[in-house]
Structures are given as C-alpha cells and as structure tokens.
Amino acid sequence: MSSASTSSRPQPEAGGLRARKKQRRYEAISETAIALFLEKGFEKVSVAEVAEAAEVSKPTLFRYFASKEDLVLHRFADHEDEAARVVTARPAGGTALDALHRNFLTGLDQRDPVTGLSDHPGVLAFHRLLYGTPSLVARLYGYQDRSERALAAALSQAHGGTPLEARLAAAQIVAVQRVLAEENWRRVAAGESTDDVARDAATAADDAFRQLRGGLPRYA
CATH class of the missing domain: 1.10.357 (Tetracycline Repressor; domain 2)
Structure with missing residues (x-):
C-alpha cells in the first residue's frame, strides 16, 4: 500500500438506507476477495475473478476499492x-x-x-x-x-x-x-x-x- 493512496471506503450519507446498502456491498466484496485470497493465494487471484465471485462488475468493484490490495486492507482502514x-x-x-x-x-x-x-x-x-x-x-x-x-x-x-x-x-x-x-x-x-x-x-x-x-x- 503506497502512502499516497487513500481508502475508498464509502462514507456515511444523509439518507441512511442508501449508505447502509453501500456499506453492506463494500463488506461483501471484501469478504469474498479475502476468502479467495486465502484459498488460492493473493497473487493467483485476479480482480476480475473477485468481481465475478462477488457478482459485481470490475468498474463497480473499483468504485469501492482503489486497488486489489485495498480489498484486504480495508480491515485496517476501520x-x-x-x-x-x-x-x-x-x-x-x-x-x-x-x-x-x-x-x-x-x-x-x-x-x-x-x-x-x-x-x-x-x-x-x-x-x-x-x-x-x-x-x-x-x-x-x-x-x-x-x-x-x-x-x-x-x-x-x-x-x-x-x-x-x-x-x-x-x-x-x-x-x-x-x-x-x-x-x-x-x-x-x-x-x-x-x-x-x-x-x-x-x-x-x-x-x-x-x-x-x-x-x-x-x-x-
């Protein structure tokens, strides 16, 4: 993780329900990714594979996570x-x-x-x-x-x-x-x-x- 990068974790919004949906999707994508990385190894899993398993598109995934590493490190962002x-x-x-x-x-x-x-x-x-x-x-x-x-x-x-x-x-x-x-x-x-x-x-x-x-x- 470069020191210049920033967490793309969704921020709370007025209108609560939308924010909660975004947070749930954020967490679901990350947990899916971590499960794949633990099973196969970080380097052997592509972002496309994570997106497919999480049932989102790659552009959607990158709206939540700026990089492949951030899929894991969001736990530290918390x-x-x-x-x-x-x-x-x-x-x-x-x-x-x-x-x-x-x-x-x-x-x-x-x-x-x-x-x-x-x-x-x-x-x-x-x-x-x-x-x-x-x-x-x-x-x-x-x-x-x-x-x-x-x-x-x-x-x-x-x-x-x-x-x-x-x-x-x-x-x-x-x-x-x-x-x-x-x-x-x-x-x-x-x-x-x-x-x-x-x-x-x-x-x-x-x-x-x-x-x-x-x-x-x-x-x-």
Whole structure:
C-alpha cells in the first residue's frame, strides 16, 4: 500500500438506507476477495475473478476499492483513526498516553485482533496472508501513515506543542503499538496459548508505555 493512496471506503450519507446498502456491498466484496485470497493465494487471484465471485462488475468493484490490495486492507482502514479517537475521548484531565495505555490493555483483555492476541483461525489466516504478501505489507504503510497523522492532530489539540513534535510523538506511539501487536501475533501463530501470551503482553505494554512517558513528557 503506497502512502499516497487513500481508502475508498464509502462514507456515511444523509439518507441512511442508501449508505447502509453501500456499506453492506463494500463488506461483501471484501469478504469474498479475502476468502479467495486465502484459498488460492493473493497473487493467483485476479480482480476480475473477485468481481465475478462477488457478482459485481470490475468498474463497480473499483468504485469501492482503489486497488486489489485495498480489498484486504480495508480491515485496517476501520482502525486508522482509533488512536486519535481514544485521545479525543479521554476523560477530563486525563493524558493522551494514559488513555492509549488503557485502551491497549482493554484490547488485550478482549482478545482484540488489533492487539495480535487472537487465536481465531480466521484471524491467524488473515495475518499469514497479510505478512506473507510483500505488496500488502508495503501498502500497509499508507494506513499507518494516516493513523500517525490523525493521532498527531489529536495530540496537538490535547496537549499543544509544534506540529512536528506531535507527529514525532505519534510515530513513536503507533510504532510501539504495532511492535507489541506483532510480537503477540508471532507467539500465538507459533502455537502458544493466548492466556500464556496475555500475561507477558500486559507486562510488555506496561513497560512500553512507561518508556513512552519518559520520552514524551508533554503527552504524559
């Protein structure tokens, strides 16, 4: 995913029913594509094959998804602004890092796939597809870039500072959460139980956010 690309996920419209229909079609096309990619391999499935299986035309498919990679990565688009929303919705008087730390620990408790702490077969298969496909990994950076930018804006609004300072802080926070999630996924994929990984994952998250607080005092 190139950093210049944007998600083509349909945006809510006034008139609700039409928007819901578009969202259902969007999700149905993506799920059809992912099922084919998991069955045959990403590189072995054409966009035309996805369109046929989803019972839409290629032009219609491309109105929903700008590229073949976006058929997979829309799941990350759903979380692009999650960190920013957590900061914005933090309790009065609370700090950005405290809110993000609590949110990550809550995700671990709930076995949220975003934290890497999920042993659901579908989640593990999806991650194998993602990290085993170079073009998907490359395109994922675009989603991370937009997540950083959204978080930087929220940090700046919450705690002030220069735009560059907020962007540098956001990059560090996003990187920490990504590394924590990847380590959890690696261990679960290797066969460790989520309960065993969870104990270490919570400690690792505590240590990571402690380091962030030390290096980013404005946001702590």
